[in-house]
Each structure stands twice: as C-alpha cells, then as structure tokens.
Amino acid sequence: MSARNTYVRPMSGWYRRNPHFLAYMLRELTAVFLAGYAGVLLAGVIALTRGPDAYAAFREFLSSPLSVGLHVLIFIAALYNAYTWFKVSPKAMPPIVLAGRRIPDRVIVGSQLVACVLVFVAMLLLAGMS
Numbered sequence: 001m002s003a004r005n006t007y008v009r010p011m012s013g014w015y016r017r018n019p020h021f022l023a024y025m026l027r028e029l030t031a032v033f034l035a036g037y038a039g040v041l042l043a044g045v046i047a048l049t050r051g052p053d054a055y056a057a058f059r060e061f062l063s064s065p066l067s068v069g070l071h072v073l074i075f076i077a078a079l080y081n082a083y084t085w086f087k088v089s090p091k092a093m094p095p096i097v098l099a100g101r102r103i104p105d106r107v108i109v110g111s112q113l114v115a116c117v118l119v120f121v122a123m124l125l126l127a128g129m130s
Contacts, residue, residue, distance in 0.1 A: 033077035
C-alpha cells in the first residue's frame, strides 16, 4: 500500500494577497505596541514604589530621544488601532433603528471619533489645570 500525499496549502504571505487581510494584520500588530506601552506604564509604577531616586531615573529615561520616538510610534499605532476598531463596530453591533430607519455606519463611526476627540481634549484640559 502506498502512502497518500495530502495537499498542504502554502501559508506564506497569505495576508498580503487581500487588502482586508493586510489591514487586519496591521491592526493586530498595533496591539503589540499597546501591550508594550502597558509595560512602560507598569515600569513607571514599579519605579514609583521603589522611591524618588528610581522614579527620577525612570522620568529621565522617558525624556530620552529613544523614548520620545517610541512614544510617537506607539501613539500612531494607538490612533490606527482605535480608528480601525471604530470602523468595525457598526458591523459587530446590532443595527440601530431610529424612527424606522437604520442609522448609517458612517454616522456611528463619526460619532465615536467625535466622542474620542472630545474625551482627549477634556483630558488635556484636566492635565493642564493640575
């Protein structure tokens, strides 16, 4: 009896063949940057618990050009991640019907973006007051 050869579909570069798959992979990649930033925040809390000298060293590290560049990269990744999740939300939620008409996806996404910007501005104002 001969062994049967099964077909194995090649998997290399599958996400580059379709722009939707590429956008999905980029969104998932941004989650790695956000997890890295959570690690930075955790390191800050740990430095804070170790005393003023450790926290001062941590703040000095945050002001280095490498840290500033990483924060800019993480901020861009966070913006992309938030925007793509806002675009997905109308497809993931049940339809909202108002006065017998379904609310369009662009209205839902736009209202989420406006709310996000308003919360961001409010946080900046609160941070500026303290």
